[in-house]
Amino acid sequence: MTKRFRLLLRYLVLLLLAIIILGPFILGFWASLLPTADIAKGALWSTHVSLANYVAAVQQTAILRYLMNSLIISTVTMLAQLFFCSLGAYAFVFLSFKGRNTWFYLILATMMLPFEAEVIPNFMTVRHLNLLNHYAVMVIPFLTSAFGIFMLRQAFRQIPLELKEAADVEGLSHWQFYWRVTLPYARISLFTLAAYSFLESWNQYLWPMLTTFSDKFRPVQDGLRQLQSQETFNNWGMIQASAVIVVVPTLLVLFIGQHYFKNGLNEGATK
């Protein structure tokens, strides 16, 4: 085999793999442009291409409302986790109190418990607290996270001892040191936690499905489920259009953010 032939072969394999990965996106996107009648006949080579399905999805379904709900829920969850996890992590690094290590291990232990195995009592709790079918039910259980506390604690421990000593000499309170020194110092870890908690919230499926019953509060994953189950006669075109509407923003963020994100991760790794 010549070198050139090998290179060509390599490109062919890469191209094939890329097509396989992109296949579901391409098919979904293509179907979203076709009339459902053509799809139902299996006429995927139809030339009746239009944006009608998108217009229908936006006008006839609550897809934009679902997106907005998810945006609200995920943003609030993310901000809350940044705040409460960093406060908790600060306590474990810079404060002395009785049983500090015991508390830390207890929190660490919760990382082993899957939320999926706890939905029964949690459902009863939120029903008891009258939180069902509201944004609050999808935010309150996730205001903090053991993983976030754990991760930020590791980041805060990198802060030089001298900084804290200098701050003590200056007479800075804990809150001032937390706000002015700790947070800026650990911004890369905070950024990572922000991305992680936002995505985690955005991808929630089971919990919102159990706790929301109206389009007013339903987040986008369960919104798509709703559309899928309502369209009894398989309105493929509109369903695919809805899925595309949902996936395009995240793909864009991924592509644009990838560069920055990779740098952030690398920087975090070399610390």
Place this chain on the structure above:
Amino acid sequence: MSLQVTTAEKSAGAPQLNQRSFNLHRHDKWVALAFLGPSLIILGVFVFYPMLRTLYLSLFLTNNVGRPTVFVGLKNYTSLLMSSAYRASLQATAVYVVGVVGLTLVLGLLLAQMAVRKLAGIQWIRTIFSATMGVSVSVAAIFWLFIFSPTVGLFDQIGALLHLPVVQWLTTPGPAMIAVVISTVWMNLGFTFLILFGALQMVPRSLYETAAIEGATATYQFIHVTIPMISPTLFFTSTVTLIGAFKSFGLIDLMTAGGPNNATNLMVYQVYRDAFLNGNYGLASAESVILAVVIALLTLLQFKFLEKRVTY
């Protein structure tokens, strides 16, 4: 899938006591309470309490709103282990998990290995390979529902060209399992690719050069250089994928709803059914406990491994 891994793996580490000693204030108790209080309350109410409550409920018969009525001890557990339906659910979970983890690792490694060599335009390929990271579970399910739909879907259209019989992918037990495994693997690939690609990039070039001088073939190099060098990451990726697979719910719910004939009725789906569709909260709690034990053990394994890595 989560980013948890990257960060936990790279910046963090394992349970390890804070050994640094500060010139700490004596009266931090109230500050600590204020700083840590909110987190402790939330974790207490939504993580600690529900675990104990689930354990408790699993020992009872319950009424239709989930209040315990009759103490039955371990009867819920024994009846689960005797039940052929539950054993079928465990079996389906095992098949699904093995399929998902195996295929995700093999394909992720293939993608990473193919993309690691510097070529013109490779940046585009790498971006495409990581693209499914931006896909949420509902979107993945809807794309694949279309691909697997009978007659109009891609697979049946190809089948028709080859004069193969129409396969009712999602309404025949075997094919339905294959369909949900393929869809899950696709969804996992972007993330797995990124992690494994990162690991492959870290392998020193000189190792391959030495091996090449000694006349090692590409296959030999892959097995004896690449695999050992990235084995920590491989192990890590497999535990993450494994835990994720045990927790699968959304894709199953959208694509098969546990069917056909319970063929894709995975552990979490069984919990959902027994609790929220059948109102059998005691039994569902026992199922939750079993699920929690499995996942806790896997997470412990992961912690142990991270701990080791940090001390390298």
